[in-house]
Amino acid sequence: MKVDSIIVGQGLAGSCLALALAHRGKTFMVFDEPAKNHTTAVAPGLFNPIIGKGLTKTWMAETTFPFAEKFYQGIERQLGCRFYHPMPIYRPFISVEEQNEWMALSEGRLKSFIEKTYTSPAFGNFVNDPLGGILVKKSGYVNTVTLMSSVVGWLKKNGQYRESHVDFDRLKIESGNVLYEDVEAKDIIFCDGVRVKKNPFFSWVYINCLKGETLTIQLTNPLNVIFNRGVYLVPTANPLVCLVGATYKPNDATENFTPEGEQELREKLDALIKIPYTVEDRHWGIRPAVPDRRPVLGHHPLYKNVFLLNGMGTKGVTLAPYFATSLAARLDQAGEIPDEVNIKRFKSLYSKFGFSSNV
Template sequence: MVDYIVIGLGLAGTTFCENLRKNKKSFVVFNDRSQTSSRVAGGLYNPVILKRFTLSWRADEQLPVAIEFYAQLEQFLNVKFDEKLNVLRKFASIEEQNLWFEAADKDKLKPFLDTKLVSNENSRLKVPFQFGKVLGTGKLNTKLLFNSYAKWLEQECILYTDTFDYSQLQVGQDHVSYKDIKAKNVVFTEGYGMVHNPYFNYLPLQGSKGEYIVIKARALNEAYIIKSSIFLIPLGDDMYKVGATYHRNNKDNLTTEEAKNELVSKLDTLLDCSYEVVGHEAGMRPTVKDRRPLVGQHPTYNNLWVLNGFGSHGITIAPWAARSLYDHIEFNTPLLEEIDITRFN
C-alpha cells in the first residue's frame, strides 16, 4: 500500500510529487510522455500580462511560492535549471510607453514594472520606442528539470513509463487498486491527456496548441528575454526559442508550416540580422473555459483527485496549486473556490 499514485509528470505531476516527497509520503508515478506541453514550453515565469500591462491572476501570491519551490528543487536535484533573466517589453508607440507608466503606478504592479525605460543598444533589434523592463522574471530549462526529476524517480524505482490503463483501476471505499499496486489516493496530472480520462473528462478542458521555433542567430548576441508580438528567449550558444502560437482547433502535438511561417513573419519585424530555423516544437496547453485551474476531488469517488488546467502560466501557478491540493487532501484545507472543480458539478 502506497499513499499516492500520480498519473503524469509535467509541471502538475512534478510539483505535486515534490510535496509528497518533502512530506515523506510514499508514491509511484506513471508517465508515458504522451503530453509535451510542459517540455516544449518557453519556461518563462513572468507575473505581468504584457499585452495589456496587467497582473496575471494571483501572480503576486504565486510567484514567491514558485521561486522558493524551484530553488529548493534545484538544491535537492543538484541541478541548475532556473535562470534569472529580465523581460524587456518592446514598445510600439509613445502611447504604449504612457500606458506602461500608468500601470507601473498601480500598487500590485509597482514591484514588477521598472519605471526607468531601457534604450535599445542592440543594432540587430528593430526597437524605435525603447523597452520597458519587467522585474522578478526568469526562465526554467524545463527539459533539464523533468529529465532530472524522472532520473531520481527511476533511481527510487517508483517511475512506470507505460501508459496508465483506466480500465485496470479498481476504486474501493478506502483505497484503490491498479494491477498489483494499492494506494490510498490517485492524483491525475495529465495535462491535455485528461480528455481521455473517464473520471474527469466531464470537466471543460479546451486545450490550446502552442508551437515554438528555435533559431540560430550568430550576430544577434542578445542576453535579455525580448517580448514584442512574440517572445525571443536566449538559450545560449547563439540559440533562441521563439514563440508561441495559440490555436484552439488543432488538437495534436504535430508541428505545422502555418505556425512556423506565422512565427517567422513576426520575428522578421523584430530582428535585423540573418538567422536559421534549427528546431520546431508543438504541444497542447491544458486551457480551461474560465481560465482557472482544475483542482479537487471527484464528485463520486473520494480517493480520486485532479490537478490540471494551468494554461500558459503553469511555471508560476503549478507550485502554488500543487501545495493547495496537497493541503486539501491531507489537512482538509479548503480550496479556493476559483480553482475547485466543484464549480462544474
C-alpha cells in the same frame, strides 16, 4: 507494493505534486508516458508578471511567483541541478501612445514589476526599439526539460517511477483504496494534461485544447534578456540557441507543426529582432486550458479518492508549484482547496452528463 498515492502524469503538474508530497513524507508511484508529452516538454517556460495586451498583472502573481521561486530553488538544491533562471523581459514600444501609457503604469499599479522604462533605444543592437521599451522584473524562465529529467532521475533512483500507460480498464477503485498493477494506494491523482479529455473520470471537466507552436533558432550572440513583442525569445541551456513562441490556437488538437504556424512566428520574429538567425527546429504542443483561466483541483464527485490536478493553461510554470502544494496539503488532510480553483465550480457540468452529483 503499498503507497499513499498513485500519480498519473509527470509533466509540470505531476512533477510538482510528487515533490510536494515527498516534502510531506508521503509515498507514491508515478506513471507517465514521456514520449507522449507535447506540453511541458515543449514549453519555453517563461514567467512574466505582466500580461501583454491588457497591460495587467498576471493572476495571483504576488503569491505564486515568490512561491515558485522558493519551490524551484529548493528543488535545485535537493536534486543538484539548475533550471530556474530569473531574467528581465524587455518589451519594445510600438507607438508614442504606448510609451506614455507604460510611463504612467510604471509609476502606478505595475510599479513593483517594472525595473526601468526607456524612451530611446536600449537594446538597439538586438531588436527594433526606436521608441525604447519597458524592462520587466520578477520574470525569467524555467528550463522545463531539465526540470523534468532531474525529477525523473530522482523518482527512478527511489523506485517511484514507471514509464507506462495507465489503462483505465485495469484500474480498480474502491472506497479508501486504489489498485493498479501491483500498486495499492489510498488515492490516485490524475495530472494528465490534455489527455484528460479521454479520462473517463474527468472528461466532463471544461478543459480545452489550446495548441501552440514554437521555433528553435540559432543566434550569433547570446541573450542576457528575454525579448517579447508579438513573440517571445527565450534562452535555452545553449546560450546561442533560443525558443521563439508561441502561437495560440483554441480548440485545436491536431498533432503536428504547420507551415502557417512557422510563418506567423517568423513574421513576428522579423518584426522584433534585427540580428540574423537560423531556424533549427519546430515544435508543437497542446496546453490544457480552462475558460476562466484557473487550474482545476479536487476529487471526483462520486469517487472521493480519485483526484485531478490540471488546467495549468499558459502559465504552468508559476501555477503548478503553488497549486500542487495546495493539493498535497489537502491529500494530507492539512488544508482545503480554494474555491477559485476547486473542481466544484464545474459541478453543473457533471450533472449535465447525466451523473448524479454529491460534490
